[in-house]
Amino acid sequence: MRNASSIRAVHAWLMVLPAMAVLVGFTHWPAVATLVDSFFSTPKGGREAVWVGVENYQVMADDPVFWKAVRNNLLFAAATIPCSIGLALAMALWVNERIAGRAFLRMAYFTPTVLPMIAVANIWL
Structure with missing residues (x-):
């Protein structure tokens, strides 16, 4: 009996997995990546992004x-x-x-x- 319920649970998670992957891939991942990028300077030309911490937020708050x-x-x-x-x-x-x-x-x-x-x-x- 327990085996049948665990198979159903695995089947249910497998059915939900594609929708969860799309949701994470198109909403959660970009939001987290944007938050992380906000702590770096903007890369320009050949210059790479540099860690600036909360400086971007301080500049924004003063604007x-x-x-x-x-x-x-x-x-x-x-x-x-x-x-x-x-x-x-x-x-x-x-x-x-x-x-x-x-x-x-x-x-x-x-x-x-x-x-x-x-x-x-x-x-x-």
């Missing part, structure tokens, strides 16, 4: 343009995220009501989500 960019990004996020969530909720409630053309409206909202999947499926065929 007023950086803080303006941070402020602009926070303002943009504070404005767009609640508005997009509110608009999406309002549209979902509107399409859920009993109105003429409800099926067409639902199709119009859902089609942009489905079309890329259909295109990928046709490419793989």
